[in-house]
Amino acid sequence: MKNKTDLSILIGGAAGEGSRKAGEIIGKLLEDQGYEIYIYEEYPSLITGGHNFASIRATKEKKSAHRKDLDILLALDKRTVEEHKEDLNEEGLLIYNGDDVEDEEGISLSIETIRKEVGGKEIMKNSAIIAGFAKAVGIELEKVLDLLKEEFGESKENAEIAKRGYEKVEKKFEIEKIDNETKPLITGNSILGLGAVAAGLDEYLAYPMSPSTGVLHYLAQHKKELGITVSQPENELSVINTALGSAYAGARTMIGTSGGGFALMSEAFSLAAQSETPLVLIESQRMSPASGVPTYHAQGDLLFAAYGGHGDIIRIMVSPGDAEQGFELSGLAMNLAWKYQTPAIILTEKDFSDTVFSFDKSKVKEVKPETEKLFEGNDDYNRYTIEEDGTSPLSYPGEEGKVVKATSYEHDEKGIAVEDEESIKKMQDKRLKKLKSLKEEIESLDQAIEIYGKEDAKTAVIVWGITKGAAKEAAEGLDIKVIQLKILQPLPEKQIKKALEGVDTVVTAECNSTGQTAKLLQANNIKVDKKILKYTARPFLPSELKKEFKSLIK
Amino acid sequence: MENLSTNTKNTWCPGCGNFGILAATKQAFNELEEKGVKKENIAITGGIGCHAKIIDYLNVNSFYSLHGRPIPPASGIRLANDDLKVVAFSGDGDTYNEGISHLIHAAKRNTDITVVIHENRNFALTTGQFTGTSPEGFEGGSTPEGSIEEPFNPLNLMMASNASFIARGYTGDISQLKELLVQGIEHEGFSYIEVLQPCIIWLDTTGDYKERVYKLEDHDVTDKEAAEKKIKEWDYINDAKIPTGLFYKEDRDVFEKELYRGHKLGDHKKKDKVDQILKVLK
Numbered sequence: 001m002k003n004k005t006d007l008s009i010l011i012g013g014a015a016g017e018g019s020r021k022a023g024e025i026i027g028k029l030l031e032d033q034g035y036e037i038y039i040y041e042e043y044p045s046l047i048t049g050g051h052n053f054a055s056i057r058a059t060k061e062k063k064s065a066h067r068k069d070l071d072i073l074l075a076l077d078k079r080t081v082e083e084h085k086e087d088l089n090e091e092g093l094l095i096y097n098g099d100d101v102e103d104e105e106g107i108s109l110s111i112e113t114i115r116k117e118v119g120g121k122e123i124m125k126n127s128a129i130i131a132g133f134a135k136a137v138g139i140e141l142e143k144v145l146d147l148l149k150e151e152f153g154e155s156k157e158n159a160e161i162a163k164r165g166y167e168k169v170e171k172k173f174e175i176e177k178i179d180n181e182t183k184p185l186i187t188g189n190s191i192l193g194l195g196a197v198a199a200g201l202d203e204y205l206a207y208p209m210s211p212s213t214g215v216l217h218y219l220a221q222h223k224k225e226l227g228i229t230v231s232q233p234e235n236e237l238s239v240i241n242t243a244l245g246s247a248y249a250g251a252r253t254m255i256g257t258s259g260g261g262f263a264l265m266s267e268a269f270s271l272a273a274q275s276e277t278p279l280v281l282i283e284s285q286r287m288s289p290a291s292g293v294p295t296y297h298a299q300g301d302l303l304f305a306a307y308g309g310h311g312d313i314i315r316i317m318v319s320p321g322d323a324e325q326g327f328e329l330s331g332l333a334m335n336l337a338w339k340y341q342t343p344a345i346i347l348t349e350k351d352f353s354d355t356v357f358s359f360d361k362s363k364v365k366e367v368k369p370e371t372e373k374l375f376e377g378n379d380d381y382n383r384y385t386i387e388e389d390g391t392s393p394l395s396y397p398g399e400e401g402k403v404v405k406a407t408s409y410e411h412d413e414k415g416i417a418v419e420d421e422e423s424i425k426k427m428q429d430k431r432l433k434k435l436k437s438l439k440e441e442i443e444s445l446d447q448a449i450e451i452y453g454k455e456d457a458k459t460a461v462i463v464w465g466i467t468k469g470a471a472k473e474a475a476e477g478l479d480i481k482v483i484q485l486k487i488l489q490p491l492p493e494k495q496i497k498k499a500l501e502g503v504d505t506v507v508t509a510e511c512n513s514t515g516q517t518a519k520l521l522q523a524n525n526i527k528v529d530k531k532i533l534k535y536t537a538r539p540f541l542p543s544e545l546k547k548e549f550k551s552l553i554k
Numbered sequence: 555m556e557n558l559s560t561n562t563k564n565t566w567c568p569g570c571g572n573f574g575i576l577a578a579t580k581q582a583f584n585e586l587e588e589k590g591v592k593k594e595n596i597a598i599t600g601g602i603g604c605h606a607k608i609i610d611y612l613n614v615n616s617f618y619s620l621h622g623r624p625i626p627p628a629s630g631i632r633l634a635n636d637d638l639k640v641v642a643f644s645g646d647g648d649t650y651n652e653g654i655s656h657l658i659h660a661a662k663r664n665t666d667i668t669v670v671i672h673e674n675r676n677f678a679l680t681t682g683q684f685t686g687t688s689p690e691g692f693e694g695g696s697t698p699e700g701s702i703e704e705p706f707n708p709l710n711l712m713m714a715s716n717a718s719f720i721a722r723g724y725t726g727d728i729s730q731l732k733e734l735l736v737q738g739i740e741h742e743g744f745s746y747i748e749v750l751q752p753c754i755i756w757l758d759t760t761g762d763y764k765e766r767v768y769k770l771e772d773h774d775v776t777d778k779e780a781a782e783k784k785i786k787e788w789d790y791i792n793d794a795k796i797p798t799g800l801f802y803k804e805d806r807d808v809f810e811k812e813l814y815r816g817h818k819l820g821d822h823k824k825k826d827k828v829d830q831i832l833k834v835l836k
């Protein structure tokens with residue numbers, strides 16, 4: 001093993017065989033050794049059969065991307081060996097299910113036989129390969145047994161299966177223990193939920209759609225502890241329209257979907273902006289168009305999310321590149337939505353949503369609910385009063401003496417439909433003032449963009465979302481500056497232009513086939529010279545981008 | 555008695571059945587206020603169509619939504635605030651066509667709102683096209699030779715969807731309609747009230763309804779079989795007499811109360827939740 005503080009481990013098997021959970025257990029074992037964890041998962045759109053895998057990256061310094069080349073391959077079935085064997089590094093280690101695979105170089109572990117001898121549920125065979133892995137890298141058996149107990153409860157059979165797997169494997173090397181505080185492992189979807197809760201979330205509503213479903217499951221599981229309600233209305237139209245009713249009535253509300261669901265919601269998204277009803281919407285992209293490749297990665301909804309919805313509408317759009325940013329930006333989206341009374345989108349993607357990260361809360365800026373602008377008077381309330389900054393004070397139904405009238409139609413200050421020229425222009429000008437204030441705030445936020453790599457490089461690569469991780473890693477040691485856009489609407493033009501001072505070549509790296517990021521930048525007067533595009537429904541690997549970056553500076 | 559009007563100019567056609575629904579609604583809200591429902595605790599929603607203009611004419615909390623969508627925001631308002639009584643106004647085109655899924659599922663989950671359908675049996679604001687309940691042969695802009703589709707019976711659909719309060723009113727009888735509105739709003743759970751309303755421009759059923767409409771009498775509203783029989787008496791196609799009044803009422807678990815089971819409503823108010831998050835993260 002060349003570098004024992006940057007490990008790439010893959011565990012794969014048929015869907016339903018538990019490779020995902022096993023990957024998480026391996027991640028936790030390595031987290032406990034002080035490593036930073038990033039678990040990339042692939043699974044087809046089916047429930048049993050097929051081929052699933054979890055690719056675990058464990059590093060001393062935090063990395064936000066997975067590697068394709070492997071130090072250790074753990075194969076629960078033959079197909080895993082066939083598909084990933086060629087990715088094993090020269091000194092790489094293969095541990096495979098000897099009951100399904102024959103004559104391979106590596107360690108054969110008859111996990112099904114062990115499980116049958118000991119008894120217990122079929123899924124427990126995975127404990128043998130997890131323990132075998134632990135032995136190979138020099139992690140004590142006790143650590144494995146404790147973790148299995150913590151995750152699955154006390155089980156004599158499970159412990160015995162693990163012991164036998166542990167005994168049958170030889171120690172190959174001693175993993176370096178790193179002096180790091182242990183951090184929780186959490187998926188991107190879950191962290192978006194928690195960030196919103198920190199900013200005062202009351203209700204989460206969603207209709208299941210990959211890859212956003214994890215938010216729904218996580219918040220439903222923890223709703224009692226978090227003091228929120230979680231519900232699943234009949235379709236996406238109901239999700240967003242119900243959410244708007246709740247937000248109108250004073251609840252901080254968030255919804256989640258993917259591109260197709262957002263398409264169904266786009267009429268009501270326009271209603272949110274028109275009625276000035278705040279809302280946070282998670283759009284987790286999968287490979288499109290249409291049903292596309294449902295459980296796989298893409299960044300092809302950028303322009304749709306940036307412009308979707310009829311009419312001139314104001315929106316906020318953020319996109320996180322790692323768990324800490326996810327927590328912070330989810331909270332920011334919620335506070336900005338309520339401050340400016342307009343919808344906010346968290347644009348994310350499969351490789352953020354499903355990825356398991358080490359989450360370091362100490363690195364996150366404080367997120368708390370910031371009180372919205374509320375009406376102070378006792379009566380004569382008008383929902384849409386014209387104010388200098390464009391933001392009318394909010395009030396919610398249920399307060400004596402106040403009548404709160406929100407509407408989809410163009411309206412007067414009271415909220416009554418109008419059709420005359422003067423009133424129509426007046427109310428649109430009011431919302432434009434709000435856009436101006438919002439843009440000014442975005443352009444004053446330090447966290448709108450991040451800069452990595454070589455500060456005075458002549459070549460800058462602009463990225464957003466999870467592409468940040470691979471780009472940042474690829475730029476290491478090269479004459480390249482990476483600019484990550486964390487806020488995409490309104491675009492932080494000022495910060496981007498400042499970051500581009502002294503740069504002569506501007507490049508985008510994005511997972512779509514038409515260069516949508518470049519189009520968005522060019523629409524904001526930022527010239528783009530070259531695009532690095534990937535559209536195989538898989539995220540960029542650091543090694544791929546490194547190659548591209550090198551060719552840029554040749 | 556409070557007037558409950560806004561200063562908005564009314565643009566319904568003179569003689570429109572909607573005036574009757576507006577009058578009955580004001581009376582119902584006033585009666586509810588006397589019974590202790592404060593005006594600030596009433597919220598209404600509307601879809602898009604002639605019916606929805608009622609939103610601009612009533613000086614109460616309101617959310618004027620999109621075509622076909624008055625029911626979801628009504629559910630959302632109820633979900634966010636336990637104290638509110640929520641009424642969703644809709645039309646036959648609005649809900650039986652564009653938003654039918656919301657009606658079925660709101661009834662199924664017994665969400666605690668009242669849905670009032672302004673049943674004029676055509677798309678009136680778009681100048682007269684057929685809807686789910688237009689008579690076969692309805693001559694409109696899109697069906698100059700007459701609609702070739704037969705209507706369906708929405709009350710029957712509500713029965714099949716387990717609605718816990720099913721009623722039919724008629725704009726020719728404001729006091730009965732007021733009574734149904736009060737009962738529907740007081741009912742804990744999903745209340746469905748269809749209001750037969752002649753459209754004097756595109757489908758004038760005034761004379762027809764006068765002849766055929768009658769009030770349910772000696773009818774046991776807890777008897778499901780009897781309700782089904784009465785609901786099927788007029789199927790929107792035949793020339794039978796048209797019963798009005800309360801057909802069916804049942805006490806069933808309310809969605810919002812069930813949803814909150816296990817944690818208090820007080821948890822729902824805004825507060826710093828970081829401690830709770832840390833607990834979840836361990």
